[in-house]
Amino acid sequence: MNPVRGIALKVTAIALFSIMAALIKATADTVPAGQAVFFRSFFALWVILAWLAMRGDLSSGLKANNKMGHVWRGVIGTTSMALNFAALGLLPLPEVTAIGYAAPLLTVVFAAMFLGEEVRAFRLTAVGIGLIGVVIVLWPRLTIFDESPEAALATVGVLLVLGSAVFRALAQIHIRQLVQTDETSAIVFYFSLTATCLSLLTLPFGWVVPTLSQALMLIAAGLIGGFAQIMLTSCYRFAPASVVAPFDYASMLFALVIGYVWFDEVPTGAMLAGASIVIAAGIMIIWRERQLGLKRGKARPNVTPQG
Structure with missing residues (x-):
């Protein structure tokens, strides 16, 4: 284990994903979301193939044990990506990032619903607090009495990001099942x-x-998305998930800087306040997961990696 290297890889991956989102946003006025998904996926594919070849993992990387599982994961994940790309053309980058933080909160809820995971009061409270933060971010966009085209488009953008968050959370649930049968x-x-x-x-x-x-x-x-995906995958080889998970929220810092410098987007007070609440709730959940992991480890001191 090398936690410092793991954290460095995670932060670099988050920075690259933020740059990727900015590039998609810069073309969103004229390029449809589906076409953007094609470029994002097709060119990332070759980077991933080259990475697998360099590691000598082509055989495992191309082996699909759960074929329909990959299809459904692809449908769900692609839907999330397309909705997010469409939203980038309608909302500021930091706002899309902040509302997107609903995804890990919803993952906790969906894990209880679909995987039967036990979710106790602490995590449910954190999820509730986080969702309040999301509402604070999106509330100014839900303008019932403003009938201007700009307000209507902003409302559509909010709904697109929320839809993206729902599908991203569902994708995470599906990945938790896929890792039981297939390599990362x-x-x-x-x-x-x-x-x-x-x-x-x-x-x-x-x-x-x-x-x-x-x-x-x-x-x-x-290409950047492909490299970011590789770094994100690699970071878990050097540090536990509980160590690197909080650095997901570095994306807000990158989004604020990129949004201000590239797109002249000035964050509102509501957006910053809501994002802070969501981030705090997310860190609470991560901390709780780490505590539970430590307790499970103490309870099973003699268990081997093979189970």
Whole structure:
């Protein structure tokens, strides 16, 4: 284990994902979300393939034990990605990031609903607090009496991000099941492959010929996304999930800086306050998971890695 290296990889991955989102946002005015998903997935696919080849993991990375599981994970994850990309064209980057923090909160709820995981009062309270934070972020956008086109589009953007968070949480539940039968490398590879194929289904719905600058940004988004996925996967080789998980929230710092410098987006007080509450709730859940993990470890001191 090398926790410092694990944390460095996680923070770098989060920074790269933030840059990727900014590149998608920069093209969102003219490039449809489905087309953006294609570029993000297709060019990431080659980076992942090269990574698997360098590690000598092509055989495990291409082996799918649960074929339909990968298909459903791809459908759910691609839907989340497309909704998020569409929202980036309607809302500021920090706001999309803040509302997206609902995903790990919903994962706790869905784990109890679909996987039968025990969720006690502490985590339920943290989830409730976090969801209040999400409501604070999105409340100014739910303008019932403002009938302007801008307000209507912002409301649509909020709904898209919330939908993306729901599907991302469902994807996490599905991944928890997939890791029981398939290697992580296979899950990463087949998600990119499935997302590439599914995105082509949106071709009849208005793909455009991007300008040179747009094409370069979209290709860069795919390549950067691929490298970010590799770093995210690799960080868990050097540090426990409970150690690196809190650094997910570094994405807010990157989103604030990128949004201000690139898109002239100034965060509102409500957005910052709500995001702070959501982040605090998320860290509470991570802390609780770590405490429970330590207790389980003490209760099973003689258990081998093979079980």
